[in-house]
Amino acid sequence: MTGHQGFGVIERTSWRKRAARLFGQWGVFFRGFVEEPRMVGSIIPSSRFTIRKMLAPVDWERCEVFVEYGPGVGTFCQPVLDRLRRDGTLIVIDTNPLYIDYLKKHFTDSRFHAVHGSAADVVDIVEAHGHDGADYVLSGLPFSTLPDGVGPAIAKSTYDVIRPGGAFLVYQFSAKAREFMARHFKRIDSGFEFWNVLPCQLFWGWKDRED
Template identity: 60%
Template sequence: MSPSKAETRRPARLVDRIVHTLGPWGMFLKGFVKHPVMVGSIIPSSDTLINHMLSKVDWDKVDLFVEYGPGVGTFCRPVLERLRGDAALIAIDTNPDFIDYLKRDIADSRFHPVLGSAADVEAIIRAHGFDHADQILSGLPFSTLPPGVGPAIAAATHRALRPGGTFLVYQFRKRARDFLEPHFGQIDDGFEWWNAPPCYLFWATRTGSDSEDQA
């Protein structure tokens, strides 16, 4: 006997109540349960990781900052705090729940949450009136993305950055560097213990000697 509509709605209502009670943490948990391959972690990044990851950014030279997989805005708010008043932050996520949440939760004219794929970053940037990004941040789990998606994102990111721009990447596996090396000639790395779990950090800079990626 098939369950009634009322019975099938009960678990959904329970999840919604939990999400409402836990706030951002609940929304992050809901996103992880629905899309574990894209979210990558059940716990938002620590303040220490955020500060470490953003420490190399020259904010005076940032007109456009882009983030892949913003989730509930764990990085968005610290980025906006550092961003110039005339600069912009584009946050790209494939999860409509996260995008709807960010639109409701962050009221800042510089902030542009976009439902879409990081692989389409060039088109998204152009749609917002920019030719290139100055900094692009990603916590997407490269090593667990569907085949071909990680390399496509890395190549598109290199093309989307201005010369001297940086791809900031934090990952739980060191293998993420393998996706960066074919495109970026300069890659600095670090490690942050004060996070659950600890993270590998990469700052990949687009240099004049990098080979041009084909679209």
């Protein structure tokens, strides 16, 4: 086998691995959507534009604990880990064991913890990991389609777990989440990201230090 032929084989093998990983990820994401459509915000993962804009206001130097609800196949996980302090903690919570199993296999960073459970139990989950609160909580959960009572419970628990100076980061296709947030967060910044499928509403509910 010549050098050029060897390079071609390696290139094709690498491409196949990347393709298998990509389609495997999409397959898991789509299966999770089919199993629990009311708990998954979108059939397509968020765009890099949404990720960048959503995470922009985070003060990463002071962020010790970052929590995400409904991580799916981890679209936000690596971007968060790339920005998070070396001594920080990322806790992701999902009700679908399919997603949790996938995430545990694909993220080996010691700062990463995937939990099968409800976002409404975030206070207990964070405490179980040795922390008295979280600095930021990110959510892509579809508040408009969650079962009755779940949205308000999640909003309250989130406010309770966030430390003063932190924020609840929410991206949605509708403004329904803002209604639940406004019951607890006095200051809510809003944004919009067109380059996403579908275009989405962005909200940052701040827990000011005097609250």
